[in-house]
Amino acid sequence: MKVLVLVSQVPAKLEFARLDKRTGRLEFEPERLLNPVDVHVLSEAVRLKEEHGATFELLAASSEANEDAVREALAYGAAGALVLTGPHVGGADGVGLGVAFAAAIRHLGKFDAILLAASSPAPEWGLVAGSLADALEMPLVVDAAHLRPGPKWTCESALGRDRWGVEVQGAVVATISDRVPKRHPTAWGVVDAVHRTIVTKPLHELDADGTLLPRLAARAVLKRQSLERKAKAETETFADDPEDGARLVARRLKNKGLWPEASR
Amino acid sequence: MIEFRFKREHELWRKACREFVRDEIVPMIKPDEKGPGHGTFDWPIVKKMAKQGFFGVPFPREYGGAGLGEVGYCMVLEELAAAEASLGTTIGAHTGIGTMPIWLFGTEEQRQRYLPQLCSGERIAAFCLTEPTAGSDAASIKTRAVKDKDEWVLNGTKIWVTNGKEAEVYTVMAVTDPALGAQGGVTSFIVEKGAAGMNFGTIEDKMGIRNSSTAEIIFENCRIPDENRLGPVGEGFITALTALDGGRVGLGAGALGGIKQLRDACVRLARHKVVDGQPLGEHQSIQWKLADMAMEAFFAEFAIYDTATMVDAYHDHIAHREKVPRALREEVSRRAAMIKAHTSEVLGRSVEWALEVFGSDGILDQWTIEKAFRDEPILEIFEGTNEIQRVIIARELLKEDPL
Numbered sequence: 001m002k003v004l005v006l007v008s009q010v011p012a013k014l015e016f017a018r019l020d021k022r023t024g025r026l027e028f029e030p031e032r033l034l035n036p037v038d039v040h041v042l043s044e045a046v047r048l049k050e051e052h053g054a055t056f057e058l059l060a061a062s063s064e065a066n067e068d069a070v071r072e073a074l075a076y077g078a079a080g081a082l083v084l085t086g087p088h089v090g091g092a093d094g095v096g097l098g099v100a101f102a103a104a105i106r107h108l109g110k111f112d113a114i115l116l117a118a119s120s121p122a123p124e125w126g127l128v129a130g131s132l133a134d135a136l137e138m139p140l141v142v143d144a145a146h147l148r149p150g151p152k153w154t155c156e157s158a159l160g161r162d163r164w165g166v167e168v169q170g171a172v173v174a175t176i177s178d179r180v181p182k183r184h185p186t187a188w189g190v191v192d193a194v195h196r197t198i199v200t201k202p203l204h205e206l207d208a209d210g211t212l213l214p215r216l217a218a219r220a221v222l223k224r225q226s227l228e229r230k231a232k233a234e235t236e237t238f239a240d241d242p243e244d245g246a247r248l249v250a251r252r253l254k255n256k257g258l259w260p261e262a263s264r
Numbered sequence: 265m266i267e268f269r270f271k272r273e274h275e276l277w278r279k280a281c282r283e284f285v286r287d288e289i290v291p292m293i294k295p296d297e298k299g300p301g302h303g304t305f306d307w308p309i310v311k312k313m314a315k316q317g318f319f320g321v322p323f324p325r326e327y328g329g330a331g332l333g334e335v336g337y338c339m340v341l342e343e344l345a346a347a348e349a350s351l352g353t354t355i356g357a358h359t360g361i362g363t364m365p366i367w368l369f370g371t372e373e374q375r376q377r378y379l380p381q382l383c384s385g386e387r388i389a390a391f392c393l394t395e396p397t398a399g400s401d402a403a404s405i406k407t408r409a410v411k412d413k414d415e416w417v418l419n420g421t422k423i424w425v426t427n428g429k430e431a432e433v434y435t436v437m438a439v440t441d442p443a444l445g446a447q448g449g450v451t452s453f454i455v456e457k458g459a460a461g462m463n464f465g466t467i468e469d470k471m472g473i474r475n476s477s478t479a480e481i482i483f484e485n486c487r488i489p490d491e492n493r494l495g496p497v498g499e500g501f502i503t504a505l506t507a508l509d510g511g512r513v514g515l516g517a518g519a520l521g522g523i524k525q526l527r528d529a530c531v532r533l534a535r536h537k538v539v540d541g542q543p544l545g546e547h548q549s550i551q552w553k554l555a556d557m558a559m560e561a562f563f564a565e566f567a568i569y570d571t572a573t574m575v576d577a578y579h580d581h582i583a584h585r586e587k588v589p590r591a592l593r594e595e596v597s598r599r600a601a602m603i604k605a606h607t608s609e610v611l612g613r614s615v616e617w618a619l620e621v622f623g624s625d626g627i628l629d630q631w632t633i634e635k636a637f638r639d640e641p642i643l644e645i646f647e648g649t650n651e652i653q654r655v656i657i658a659r660e661l662l663k664e665d666p667l
Contacts, residue, residue: 068272071272071276072276072279075276075280182283182287184283184284184287184288184316185276185280186315186316186317186330187277187280187316187317187318187320187321187330187332187336188317188325188330189280189317190273190276190277190280190330190332191273191325191330191331191332193273193276194271194272194273194276
């Protein structure tokens with residue numbers, strides 16, 4: 001059984017966030033960590049590996065180097081990782097990212113399950129799963145837990161306040177609930193992660209028929225405009241002291257538990 | 265300029281270790297009930313740690329270890345000790361002094377036979393050196409091993425054996441030639457639990473580290489096959505001292521974890537508790553104590569991990585049967601002694617500083633200070649008292665000729 005886990009990255013130190021007065025955008029130190037919500041997805045993949053003999057690989061997208069985040073994910077016992085790169089990735093919105101991931105997955109081969117986080121600090125993440133499932137023409141289960149393979153995939157899924165038992169025929173795209181108990185990398189997993197090769201692939205290499213990048217480019221422009229508007233609003237709010245403003249944003253996100261604790 | 269940086273695997277391991285201890289170990293830790301009795305050796309926690317690879321961190325992959333060396337091992341001890349000193353003690357006795365001699369001095373057959381099960385935590389190891397009449401003066405051990413055809417017959421008593429009754433594999437030092445004394449007259453052996461003639465005596469009831477096991481072990485005509493002899497006849501004291509050098513650096517890492525834990529507890533209190541209308545942390549007398557703990561932790565951390573990388577080089581030479589440069593051996597030995605003595609004493613001072621910061625709250629059970637007060641003293645005693653460490657340091661200094 002082959003499983004693919006989609007992972008993403010977050011800035012390692014929000015305390016160093018700054019507002020760039022020229023561009024009006026939030027700037028962070030380049031160091032990146034694995035998105036904390038992905039730990040639940042990786043934990044579900046580890047459980048499938050331990051209980052059902054699955055192997056799992058990673059897929060990430062990044063306009064900047066995010067090797068640290070991917071290595072951290074590899075430490076959970078993933079067999080390998082592919083990172084999509086290129087200028088279009090950074091600007092892509094959720095729908096565009098889903099389309100890009102779908103192109104990469106077609107390149108990688110067939111998977112029995114494609115898992116990604118049900119929630120993320122990045123608002124556009126919510127669109128990725130739907131877009132991906134649509135592009136691959138695969139069924140989508142949201143907020144899933146306790147996936148069990150068999151003639152049909154079965155799992156729990158939460159919709160609103162209710163939990164449902166779900167059965168899916170064939171391969172499945174599932175967003176994994178943050179109710180899944182967290183696991184942690186073992187000592188052996190950590191060492192393996194450092195020695196695994198991370199394959200990077202420029203997005204344009206997956207655009208064989210020339211239809212992918214134009215779609216992403218159009219969306220990227222839209223997203224950049226949206227980001228710039230948002231950043232401008234932040235700049236205006238904290239115009240007197242941009243640095244303090246950035247810290248406030250950081251603290252707000254931290255209070256929501258969306259970022260990992262700073263190191264001791 | 266000195267620059268020390270962790271390797272990528274160590275940075276990853278530190279994070280994995282810290283989060284695992286915080287999320288999975290801390291919620292399982294039971295209070296170390298005081299009063300008569302000998303605490304609880306918590307097998308569910310031990311099994312959980314074993315699954316995570318905590319029992320084989322420094323050893324090579326080919327024997328089932330993780331290959332993270334002394335640096336990775338120190339990280340485990342630091343994180344564990346910050347949560348529960350007893351767990352650090354269990355891992356330290358198993359890894360640093362129980363299993364390490366088998367990797368460093370064992371034959372290939374012995375390594376293949378014992379290390380995979382010890383690295384996976386399926387079996388736990390212990391180290392038997394101290395005797396009722398030989399503590400700091402380890403050279404005067406009395407336990408005898410007499411060769412009888414293809415076997416050795418052990419007679420004697422070992423005390424203060426950490427992991428005592430719970431372990432299954434014991435590294436035991438015994439006198440094989442009394443005339444030669446420690447230098448040439450002591451040999452080490454691997455003894456497995458269940459060997460005829462090996463019995464357990466007192467299970468100690470301790471003031472601190474109560475959730476670790478400490479036992480007396482008695483050998484009465486205990487027969488050990490010669491294939492279980494660890495290293496050449498007469499080199500057992502070298503085996504013991506080499507294991508103790510690495511063990512002392514790990515012990516320092518455990519003390520560092522304790523110092524950081526106390527520092528963090530004091531900082532949290534100083535931020536939130538209000539005294540005389542202002543936060544406790546606004547008082548200079550409190551600030552000095554916080555600063556002292558932070559300074560000590562900073563310097564200890566550098567010394568421990570820098571020395572741990574040196575221990576890795578030292579161990580590699582021994583494990584690969586290469587000649588160890590004398591300067592390296594002496595430097596490791598001296599640094600290990602300094603780290604052990606200094607960090608354990610700083611931990612003792614940190615407990616006192618923390619008590620002053622917490623005031624009367626500090627003696628209550630619900631805070632970490634009371635437990636730290638009971639757990640700390642043993643660090644100044646075991647694996648060589650701090651007085652013995654000072655003797656080692658001074659001897660090394662006097663050997664050198666600065667002129």
